[in-house]
Amino acid sequence: MIVVDEYLAARVVAGDWPDGLPDDDDIALTAARHWRLLQRIHKPSGGQLTGTIERLIQGELHALRFPHPEVLHVIDPRPLLDDAAEINARYNAGGLLISESLAAGLLHHRQLWFGSARNVGLRLASVAEDLAITIHVLD
Amino acid sequence: MVVSIADQLLEERRARRRAGDPRFTDEGRAIVRRLTTGDLAEEFGRSLDEISDADPSLSGHDYHD
Numbered sequence: 001m002i003v004v005d006e007y008l009a010a011r012v013v014a015g016d017w018p019d020g021l022p023d024d025d026d027i028a029l030t031a032a033r034h035w036r037l038l039q040r041i042h043k044p045s046g047g048q049l050t051g052t053i054e055r056l057i058q059g060e061l062h063a064l065r066f067p068h069p070e071v072l073h074v075i076d077p078r079p080l081l082d083d084a085a086e087i088n089a090r091y092n093a094g095g096l097l098i099s100e101s102l103a104a105g106l107l108h109h110r111q112l113w114f115g116s117a118r119n120v121g122l123r124l125a126s127v128a129e130d131l132a133i134t135i136h137v138l139d
Numbered sequence: 140m141v142v143s144i145a146d147q148l149l150e151e152r153r154a155r156r157r158a159g160d161p162r163f164t165d166e167g168r169a170i171v172r173r174l175t176t177g178d179l180a181e182e183f184g185r186s187l188d189e190i191s192d193a194d195p196s197l198s199g200h201d202y203h204d
Contacts, residue, residue: 006187007175014171015159023153032197036190045186048179056170059162070155088199095199097191115175118184139176 001028001073001108003101006037007115008138013063013072018138021113028073030080030104032097038065075104083107091127098124105133115139 002025004012009029011018021027029037041064044050056064067074077084083103084096093099101124105112112128113136114120120135128135142150163171174183191197 007180007183010171011175012156013160014163014168015157016168016172016175017157017159023157024149027156032191035197036187039190040183040186045182045189047182049174049182049186052170052173052179056167057164060160060164060167063160063162068160070152071160093199095191095195095197097197098199116180116184118181119187139180 001026001075001104002113003028003030003075003104003108003111004113005029005101005115005119006033007119008113009033009067009072010037010064011115013067014060018115020136020138025109026069026073027071028075028104028108029067030075030100031077032100034074036097041065080104080107087127087131091130093127094121094123098127102127102131102133106131110134111136113138 002022004027008018008021012027041053041061044053077100080100080103083106084099087093087102088099093102101112105128110132111134116139117137120137125135173179
């Protein structure tokens with residue numbers, strides 16, 4: 001699987017394939033990152049985001065809420081939890097969001113794919129380097 | 140050129156993956172572009188950070204410290 005962040009996941013579901021993203025394996029999002037995306041769908045944060053997200057029609061929202069696995073997998077967190085907890089404990093990695101991403105990246109090709117540099121974060125980048133996980137940013 | 144069944148199936152799967160969810164319209168795709176690569180990308184990123192920053196189990200922040 002190719003493990004991506006919320007930015008790339010939304011683009012893939014919407015059919016806006018990011019240049020440079022491999023297309024020879026399934027695309028996957030961790031459960032914690034899907035949780036963040038779902039929170040934004042169900043409760044836009046105000047400002048321009050609210051009006052913009054509310055313009056998505058029911059089928060489009062459904063596609064993001066319940067992605068078809070041929071398009072985007074949401075990774076079952078259970079098999080990753082122990083690895084994520086160990087990463088979090090050893091590196092003080094910063095909670096489930098980062099630790100689960102690192103555990104998923106370690107398991108799946110030792111790679112993580114992001115759609116925005118701001119979404120990587122210093123802590124994730126630092127631990128990824130120590131775990132020999134390559135970070136790709138396609139923005 | 141002979142294309143094997145395996146190659147044909149894999150190519151069809153790749154095409155479905157790249158096409159995205161068929162329920163998305165051009166208008167919806169344009170909205171997602173604004174959120175992810177357009178004028179709202181920064182705001183979208185900040186709003187995602189707000190969710191994890193407010194949730195100690197996600198962020199690892201301990202507000203009892």
